[in-house]
Amino acid sequence: MNRIAHRTEPQVYFLFQLDLEHYSYEDIENIFNVNGYYYNDLSVRFKKQMYTCRKIVGDNQYHGRVYSDGWVSFHYELASFHGSDHLRGVNYRPLRDHEILDIASMFEHIVCFR
Secondary structure (H helix, E strand, O other): OHHHHOOOOHHHEEEEEOOOOOOHHHHHHHHHHHHOOOOOOOOOOOEEEEEEEEEOOOOOEEEEEEEOOOOEEEEEEEEEEEHHHHHHOOOOEOHHHHHHHHHHHHOOEEEEOO
């Protein structure tokens, strides 16, 4: 059994909930892609996660996940191409208010904010 997939992400990283009646998986992926976020294949998978993406900013990245109930989570961290420093959590932090608003502004149909 893959125990990683049975973990849940800490609530502090959940930002807002999308109304999934208005978005398909492809819609979500396209919205992120147009805004410079691309699929993150170097990511731990959490329970109910349906999509993961990242946006590289210099040596760091914004790493996001979308869950099957519409919740969107994000954090900022050292980019994964930095190997062991990335795994040690260098530069890891929750997003600041202006970063949350930048990401939320990509979507028209939000149910609620955390």
